[in-house]
Amino acid sequence: MPDRLPIVVAGGGPGGMAVAVALAQSAFDVVVIEREPEFPVDLRAGSFHPPTVEMFDALGVGEAMREAGIKVPVWQVRDRRAGVIAEFDLGLLKNDTPYPYRLHVEQHRLTRFLGARSDDLPNLDLRFSTEFVSYEQHDDRILVTIHGPGGTETIDAGYLIGADGGRSGVRKQMGVEFEGFTWPERYLVASCVYDLARHGFAMNAYIADPVEWAAIFKMPHNGPPGLWRLAIPVQPETPDDIALSLPFVRERLHGFQPGLGDAEIPYHSIYRVHQRVAKTFRAGRVVLLGDAAHINNPLGAMGLNSAVHDAVNLAAKLREIRDGGDADALLERYVRQRRGVTIEFVQAMSIRNKRLLEERDPEVRKQRLDELRKTAADPKAAYTHLLGTSMIASLRRAAAIE
Ligand SMILES: Cc1cc2nc3c(=O)[nH]c(=O)nc-3n(C[C@H](O)[C@H](O)[C@H](O)COP(=O)(O)OP(=O)(O)OC[C@H]3O[C@@H](n4cnc5c(N)ncnc54)[C@H](O)[C@@H]3O)c2cc1C
Numbered sequence: 001m002p003d004r005l006p007i008v009v010a011g012g013g014p015g016g017m018a019v020a021v022a023l024a025q026s027a028f029d030v031v032v033i034e035r036e037p038e039f040p041v042d043l044r045a046g047s048f049h050p051p052t053v054e055m056f057d058a059l060g061v062g063e064a065m066r067e068a069g070i071k072v073p074v075w076q077v078r079d080r081r082a083g084v085i086a087e088f089d090l091g092l093l094k095n096d097t098p099y100p101y102r103l104h105v106e107q108h109r110l111t112r113f114l115g116a117r118s119d120d121l122p123n124l125d126l127r128f129s130t131e132f133v134s135y136e137q138h139d140d141r142i143l144v145t146i147h148g149p150g151g152t153e154t155i156d157a158g159y160l161i162g163a164d165g166g167r168s169g170v171r172k173q174m175g176v177e178f179e180g181f182t183w184p185e186r187y188l189v190a191s192c193v194y195d196l197a198r199h200g201f202a203m204n205a206y207i208a209d210p211v212e213w214a215a216i217f218k219m220p221h222n223g224p225p226g227l228w229r230l231a232i233p234v235q236p237e238t239p240d241d242i243a244l245s246l247p248f249v250r251e252r253l254h255g256f257q258p259g260l261g262d263a264e265i266p267y268h269s270i271y272r273v274h275q276r277v278a279k280t281f282r283a284g285r286v287v288l289l290g291d292a293a294h295i296n297n298p299l300g301a302m303g304l305n306s307a308v309h310d311a312v313n314l315a316a317k318l319r320e321i322r323d324g325g326d327a328d329a330l331l332e333r334y335v336r337q338r339r340g341v342t343i344e345f346v347q348a349m350s351i352r353n354k355r356l357l358e359e360r361d362p363e364v365r366k367q368r369l370d371e372l373r374k375t376a377a378d379p380k381a382a383y384t385h386l387l388g389t390s391m392i393a394s395l396r397r398a399a400a401i402e
Contacts, residue, residue, distance in 0.1 A: 005158035006031050006125075007318065008144045010132035010170050012039060014107050015290025015307030016163030017114035021059050022315030024117070024124035028322075031155060033130040033146050035164075039115055043189070043267060045107035046217050046229060047072075047204060047301035049391045050090065050097035052308050059312075060120075061113040068113075069105030070220055076202040077356075077372055080209035085369050086376035087202065092383045096392055102204055104219055107304055132169050135160050135286060142285040159318065160286045163307075166274070168292035174283045180276030180347075183297065183354075185233040186240075190249050190268035194260055195225035206299065206357055208369065213357035214256055215299060227266070230256065231298065233358070234270060243270050273297045275351060277342055281335045289314055294342045299353035302346045305391055310338050313398065337398040345394035 007023055009016045012034030020032045048056075048065070056062040077086045090100040118124040130148030144155045162170025171178065196216060197203070203218035214232045221227035232252060234243045242248055249268050254261030274295045281288045290307030317330040356372070359365040375381045387393045 004029070005141055005156060007159045007161065008033065008142075008146075008155055008157045009161045009163055010144075011162070011164035011168075011290075011292065012036075012111070012115070012126065012128070013042070013163060013165060013290065013307075014045070014111045014114065014304055015292075015311055016161070017111050018055075018059060018308045018311035019161055019163060019289060019315055020124055021061075021114050021117045021121070022312055023318060024121040025060070026315065026319050027123065028318070029123045029125070031125045031127065031157075033127050033132055033148070035129070035131045037129045039108060039111045041108045042111070043106055043108070043191075043269065044271065044298070045301065045304035046104050046219055048103040048105070048110075049301070049305050049389075050093060050099045050101070051390070051392055051395050052305045053099040053103050054097060055308055055312050056110075059114065060117050061110065064113045065103060065105055065110060066099075068109050068220060069103040070203060070218055072102040072104055072203040072218070073100065074202050075102065075204040076206070077369075078201075078205055078207045079369060080207050080212070080214070083200065085208070086372045088376060088382060088386055088389070090386060090390065092379065092386055093390060093392070096387070097390075102301070102390075104203065104217055106219065110304075132162075132164060134173060135170075137284045137286070158285070161314070162286060162288040162292045163290050163311075164292050166276075166291040166295045168288065170286060171278055171288055171292050174286055174288075176283070176288075177279045178276045179279055180274060180295075182272060182274045182276075184236045185273075186236075186243070187231050187271045187273055187298070188234045188243055188249065188252065188268065189229060189231045189271065190253060190265055191219065191227050191229045192253065192260055192263040192265055193221070193225060194228055194263035196228045196257065196260075197226070199257060201228075206353065208357045208359070208365070210358070210360040210362075210365065212252075212255070215357075230260075232256065240270055244268065275347055277339065277347060281339050282331050287314060287331060287334065289338075293339070294346065296346055296350040297354050298350075299357065300350050300389065302350055302391065306338075306342060306346050309391070309395060309398070313338055333402070337401045340401050341394040341398045344397065345388070345391070349388065
């Protein structure tokens with residue numbers, strides 16, 4: 001790649017901003033184009049795993065994220081009627097990570113902290129209200145056409161990174177299939193000013209139930225009783241406008257925990273959920289990461305964590321290429337590593353998590369919950385389980401893929 005050419009990142013979401021900061025810190029010229037007029041207030045992700053928190057340090061946002069977030073050292077799997085089935089203490093990982101907890105903080109805070117890094121990085125050019133239009137590949141460069149407030153422009157770039165989310169226009173232009181499926185139910189996510197801890201809930205808990213499973217996360221909030229986010233399924237026959245109406249939301253919350261439906265609900269929304277992985281993450285000088293490359297259900301909190309893992313991995317490969325490494329070989333290794341663990345870990349685990357929570361066959365349900373109870377009770381098995389659920393195992397696996 002000619003030395004002076006910038007790298008264009010399509011999409012200023014958390015994945016795009018992570019790769020942009022990682023590259024700009026390594027003295028690359030980076031242009032980020034974000035369609036929205038400012039970073040969107042996206043409330044989807046809220047739970048970060050220990051290795052991702054370590055990566056925040058390398059991206060210069062570790063302290064800000066830890067200060068803004070809630071540290072969650074213990075999470076539970078529960079049965080909606082019988083209560084706690086298994087409790088996992090991330091303290092078991094204290095020799096594997098300096099941050100043995102999940103960090104709860106809204107994803108738009110991460111994006112903003114990353115965006116603020118541009119104050120110290122003059123080579124990070126952030127352009128809002130600017131959309132990716134198309135690209136044209138050449139042997140030694142890629143021409144990226146964008147459209148922003150000043151009109152249409154073509155950037156002579158070294159690489160284009162598609163970090164433009166699940167409906168990625170970059171992926172579509174690559175003509176790469178987004179293989180997988182969409183779940184029939186949507187997820188209703190409601191944030192309530194209420195203290196679920198007084199009913200025995202850990203700050204992160206997954207609640208199995210054959211009729212209505214749930215996932216809960218305590219989120220940052222000014223003072224007691226705290227803000228608790230609850231995700232529950234909405235069946236296909238319920239239209240969005242009904243599912244989003246407050247009486248419907250309150251009734252469901254009451255059903256989960258009497259009194260919860262009376263709480264203040266500062267925000268609630270509904271999401272369609274998919275399991276999809278792009279057939280490849282790369283075509284020549286175009287590389288995909290984050291939701292543009294893979295999407296999964298949020299049970300286990302792995303989507304955005306994976307986007308950050310992709311970003312850090314890809315930035316390292318681009319550094320090696322600049323230092324004289326073989327571009328084709330290195331970018332193909334990125335694809336093998338990140339696509340490999342997406343399929344082997346993230347897709348498999350998120351599907352398994354959902355199946356565990358929603359299982360209807362009483363025998364299978366009992367067997368799975370009993371297995372989990374045993375795992376939690378055996379420190380060795382619990383440790384292995386935590387390496388997997390905290391995404392440490394997937395990163396170690398990726399590093400071992402040649
Ligand atoms: C209910 C729910 C809860 C979740 N909770 C978690 C969690 O706790 N932990 C976790 O790890 N993950 C979680 N996820 C997943 C997480 O939200 C996503 O994986 C994450 O947002 C992916 O980040 P991204 O930057 O790849 O994509 P996005 O966040 O989708 O960002 C893409 C950006 O690209 C911009 N864009 C799109 N098209 C263009 C274009 N043509 N030109 C310019 N810009 C464009 C968009 O405006 C956007 O800003 C959750 C998902 C859901 C639905």
